[in-house]
Amino acid sequence: MMSIISTALGHGRLLARPGDRRLCLLDASASALWDLHAVGLSPERLAGLLVERFALPSELAHDQVMTLVADWQSAGLLDVGGETPIDWRLGTTDAPFWPAPRPRLPEHGARALWLADRRVGVWCEEAAIQRHLGWMLALEHASEPSSESEPEQGEQSRVDHELSLHGTAADWRLACDGQTLDCGRGLDAALVATITALANLGCRPAERLMVLHGAGLVAPDGQGLLLIAPGGSGKTTLAAALNAAGFALLSDDWYR
Known part of the structure; x- marks a missing residue:
């Protein structure tokens, strides 16, 4: 079992598995809840903190926390039981093996x-x-x-x-x-x-792709532009405005 590599990135958190080139990026709010969950707080207790700190309705806080925990589990960040964010891997145990390139002489007749x-x-x-x-x-x-x-x-x-x-x-x-x-x-x-x-x-x-929550565009001079921000922050509106101004739209909401 491998441990998670975790480091702060601005107000967020970056998670990775040793030897794996895939990364998971948590925004500030998800990062704060992740850190609390990592030290042993249950989803029920996390929901209670949201109620106490932000005066959220109890049912809404519970739904938001459980949705976040489900996202962590589907990304492979939690064990099967979901009790603590312990060892993890992205993919399944029977996923195909794709080795790093190691130049070699080809087989005869290849x-x-x-x-x-x-x-x-x-x-x-x-x-x-x-x-x-x-x-x-x-x-x-x-x-x-x-x-x-x-x-x-x-x-x-x-x-x-x-x-x-x-x-x-x-x-x-x-x-x-x-x-x-x-x-x-x-x-x-x-x-x-x-x-x-x-x-x-x-x-x-x-190795080559990274999934981001954002919009991707290409500027008229050929440079790429990524708009990365939480949902509801206006990415789609800004992307539409840039598209109208001559930027080519690659993808909105999710970009790989």
């Missing part, structure tokens, strides 16, 4: 393609599956110099990750850098699993 800024090798034990993937993807010989960035003189081109499909179309196992991702039967299922794995390697949502 093909490769560029996904975002990484070169991924694709190796299939059965030639028929390799042919189908070749028709669907712009695969190049992994052992040849990369078309995107040339290796140093005398150095064989390397790949950052390697997907390997073992077995036959009738009974296959898909692995990424030696770690099994999926098993199944049938050519179509093998192709779908491989394409899905390639998409995940290219997107790497756990």
Whole structure:
């Protein structure tokens, strides 16, 4: 079990799990309640404090606290019982393993393609599956110099990750850098699993994306703008005004 890394960020709080690149950002009010919950105050006691401090109706305070606790649980910040904000992880225990890139020499006979800024090798034990993937993807010989960035003189081109499909179309196992991702039967299922794995390697949502409560726009000069603030603070109104002034609207209310 891993502990939560917690640090103040302005009036809010930033939470993370050691070894995980995903972050959870709490605003000032949620941060204050989190700190009180972390030292042992129950949701009922937190609701009582809201009643005492802000004169909220008891039912409203209880609903707000329970909604917040439910949000913490769904984000993986609390244990199953929700008693204390102890050890946690984002994702499930059977979530696919997506390793960090470690450039390596490709397997003999492997093909490769560029996904975002990484070169991924694709190796299939059965030639028929390799042919189908070749028709669907712009695969190049992994052992040849990369078309995107040339290796140093005398150095064989390397790949950052390697997907390997073992077995036959009738009974296959898909692995990424030696770690099994999926098993199944049938050519179509093998192709779908491989394409899905390639998409995940290219997107790497756990590494590249951060979910924010706000609005995202692009300024006329190409710079990005994020409006991050609590609900009801006027983000949508300001985003609409900026959009009318020539800013391109990417997303309102939630932005990734």
